[in-house]
Amino acid sequence: MAAKRNTRLEALLAEFGYTHEQLAETVNRTAEDRFGNPANCTDRHVRRWIAGEVQWPWPRYLLPLQHIFGRSPQDMGFVPRKSSRVPPPADRSTGVSDQHAIPRREFIAVGLLATLSLELIPSAGRLGTSDVERIRAIVPTLYKYDHALGGGALHDAASQALRRVQYAVNHCTYGDRVERLLYSAMGDLAASAGWFAYDAGRQADATNLYNEALQAGMLSGDGMLQARVWSNLAMQARLLDRDREALRIGRAAVETRQAKSDAWLMALFHCRQAVGHARTGDRTRAQRSLARAETAYERTQGQPAAWLSFLTPAELTGLAGAAHQALGQYRRAEQLTASALQMLEPRFERNRVYYTAQYAQALLDDGDIEHAAAQACGAVALAGRVQSERVRGKLGDLRLHFQRHAQVPAAAHFLEQTRQTGA
Numbered sequence: 396m397a398a399k400r401n402t403r404l405e406a407l408l409a410e411f412g413y414t415h416e417q418l419a420e421t422v423n424r425t426a427e428d429r430f431g432n433p434a435n436c437t438d439r440h441v442r443r444w445i446a447g448e449v450q451w452p453w454p455r456y457l458l459p460l461q462h463i464f465g466r467s468p469q470d471m472g473f474v475p476r477k478s479s480r481v482p483p484p485a486d487r488s489t490g491v492s493d494q495h496a497i498p499r500r501e502f503i504a505v506g507l508l509a510t511l512s513l514e515l516i517p518s519a520g521r522l523g524t525s526d527v528e529r530i531r532a533i534v535p536t537l538y539k540y541d542h543a544l545g546g547g548a549l550h551d552a553a554s555q556a557l558r559r560v561q562y563a564v565n566h567c568t569y570g571d572r573v574e575r576l577l578y579s580a581m582g583d584l585a586a587s588a589g590w591f592a593y594d595a596g597r598q599a600d601a602t603n604l605y606n607e608a609l610q611a612g613m614l615s616g617d618g619m620l621q622a623r624v625w626s627n628l629a630m631q632a633r634l635l636d637r638d639r640e641a642l643r644i645g646r647a648a649v650e651t652r653q654a655k656s657d658a659w660l661m662a663l664f665h666c667r668q669a670v671g672h673a674r675t676g677d678r679t680r681a682q683r684s685l686a687r688a689e690t691a692y693e694r695t696q697g698q699p700a701a702w703l704s705f706l707t708p709a710e711l712t713g714l715a716g717a718a719h720q721a722l723g724q725y726r727r728a729e730q731l732t733a734s735a736l737q738m739l740e741p742r743f744e745r746n747r748v749y750y751t752a753q754y755a756q757a758l759l760d761d762g763d764i765e766h767a768a769a770q771a772c773g774a775v776a777l778a779g780r781v782q783s784e785r786v787r788g789k790l791g792d793l794r795l796h797f798q799r800h801a802q803v804p805a806a807a808h809f810l811e812q813t814r815q816t817g818a
Contacts, residue, residue: 398447403472546594547782582611596784673721
């Protein structure tokens with residue numbers, strides 16, 4: 396009898412974004428980290444499981460698989476023999492402070508909502524400042540994973556957390572001071588959920604969430620929140636090719652009292668305005684905004700808010716590269732983007748993909764097709780590790796530009812590689 400393909404396991408790989416090689420590596424890491432025994436799993440094992448050639452793997456594989464996917468062996472499509480012993484559910488008690496790195500897909504699957512401790516947010520009774528602090532803690536927790544996982548991994552969890560908070564705000568009682576704090580915390584969460592939706596390519600959801608955040612900012616009198624939302628709306632307008640609108644919204648963000656009094660905000664807003672001016676061909680204003688961003692960043696002190704944790708010298712340099720790219724100054728864009736990649740910390744995986752693609756584009760525009768193709772292949776290899784439609788869109792645009800050079804072997808290789816993988 397021909398082997399029956401394990402479509403359940405195959406679907407799980409697609410859902411969690413694993414290749415055969417990546418799943419084998421995660422099985423080995425999980426077996427070593429969680430159970431103290433090596434599994435020696437390879438991509439060949441994974442292919443045989445999916446093909447149905449092995450209907451019931453050895454326990455050294457099943458235990459890590461249960462831990463990774465949060466499913467029983469049967470729910471993963473495996474069929475026990477009469478003599479098979481079903482392994483017990485894997486111990487999934489992994490907290491944020493675990494000494495081992497948490498596997499990204501495992502965390503997305505089962506760990507994130509538990510880590511947010513939404514069940515501790517009351518649904519009835521009176522709310523106090525301790526409840527507000529508990530709600531405030533949700534956003535920093537989410538942003539610990541945003542830079543590595545991408546918005547596609549976090550949008551649903553953030554939206555579910557927001558619904559829980561909205562229910563509490565509408566069904567509990569509280570005093571005037573707590574009310575203002577609640578709306579500020581709820582707006583912070585709505586703005587974060589909007590960012591995740593934006594990064595995930597869900598622009599209608601992002602717009603609705605930004606509007607909720609803006610309303611909450613007005614009700615709470617939180618000017619910092621309002622400035623943040625204006626800036627994010629400007630980014631969204633730019634993504635949708637509404638550059639003039641983006642500049643007008645960005646100017647409103649720069650002119651807020653909070654931006655003028657917060658060097659972190661001012662540095663970010665001026666950098667984003669520089670890119671906007673560059674996209675409309677205004678070189679003088681773009682260069683002026685870059686200079687102002689640098690000056691503001693030199694005045695920053697302490698630690699930024701959680702949502703601003705990406706704002707590092709690498710980010711500022713990368714945005715400067717984007718501005719020079721838009722102005723057609725490709726050699727300078729190459730230099731700046733290469734510097735940004737060198738400075739970028741390992742935790743910023745999504746930005747590494749993004750700026751690698753930007754670097755490839757600058758090289759391509761400058762005529763260095765072979766080097767550009769090598770960088771583009773590197774960006775695609777990294778892209779499978781994050782869930783960001785924004786990044787996928789940038790890679791798609793890059794692929795379109797390479798099609799103009801399809802007669803060059805390096806470009807043809809990149810196009811064929813991405814055609815086969817669907818990247």
